[in-house]
Amino acid sequence: MDILEIFGYFGALFIGLVLGLIGGGGSILTVPILVYALSFNPVIATAYSLFVVGTTSLVGALKNMMKGRVNFKTAIIFAIPAFTAVYVTRAYLIPSIPLQLFEIGDFTVTKNLAIMIFFAVIMLLASITMIRNGNKKLDNKIPEKKSNHFLLMAQGFFIGIITxxxxxGGGFLIIPALVLLARLPMKNAVATSLFIIAINSLIGFLGDVQNYSIDWYFLILFTSISVIGIFIGIWLNNFIDGKKLKKAFGWFVLIMGIYIIYKEVTL
Incomplete structure (x- = not known):
């Protein structure tokens, strides 16, 4: 086991630690860790990430279910088009993308490059959300307007494709949709988002199982370490205010997103 591989497994612990401390965001580091530290192909990395994200989100969702914070009606309305889009994307769209997309002079844009650049853009958007909202307090007042089920389903389908x-997981997109379109209080939106992410990710992963050979030993080991990190993060919440760390983590994700774009286009 070399240094990068050891770093990769510590990265799995860090993913869970962040999830436990700030309630989200950590999973967006899964793909970079799998690609750059553990040398996985980006397509396989995104597949494994779905399993890791789905499992860790499920742990958080179960915790919130026991507290009665998950709105199951809204979750089902949002999740059905979302997990349908995720499954179709993983099972059919990703495998159908050619390995080489186009050339710009001597520079060839490949499937792997396009996936990593698109992922980096999502990281940048997520980081901006975390930086802007890092110091905001949760507003738990229930909005007065009725929810818009049609827009909620359309948003679910769109986010499913991105996922x-x-x-x-796309929590930074799902939570605003649940607040603005489903009119959920923020704490309920966060809890319901975890439930939706778990369903989306795990069903999407089924699309990969039918197309790729899965290293189950590695995947379960990596995910188990991440789940251990969640419980450590939850314990640390007794001593550290995780919300105060959200903005700092947002800056970290921003730097990582810029680094991925630089690394990919300068190879």
Whole structure:
């Protein structure tokens, strides 16, 4: 086991630690860790990320279910088009993309490059959300307007495609949709988002199982380490205010997104 591989497994612990401390965001680091530290192909990395994200989100969702924070009606309305889009994207769209897309002079844009650049853009958007909202307090007042089910389903389908493409949960997109379109209080939106992410990611992963050979030993080991990190993060919440760390983590994700774009286009 070399240094990068050891770093990769510590990265799995860090993913869970962040999830436990700030309630989200950590999973967006899964693909970079799998690609750059553990040398996985980006397509396989996004597939494995779906399993890791789905499993860790399920742990958080179960915790919130026990507290009665998950709105199951809204979750089902949002999740059905979302997990349908994720599954179709993973099972059919990703495998159908050619290995070489186009050339710009002597520079060839490949499938792997396009996936990593698109993923980096999602990281940048997520980081901006975390930086802007890092110091905001949760507003738990229930909005007065009725929810818009049609727009909620359309948003679910759109986010499902993004989740399928990059293997990230998309909580930074789901939570605003649940607040603005489903009119959920923020704490309920966060809890319901975790439930939706778990369903989307795990069903999307089924699309990969039928197309790729899965290293189950590695995947379960990596995911188990991440789940251990969640419980450590939850314990640390007794001593550290995780919300105060959200903005700092947002800057970290921003730097990582810029680094991925630089690394990919200068190879």
């Amino acid at each position: 399928g493409m990059v293997g990230a």
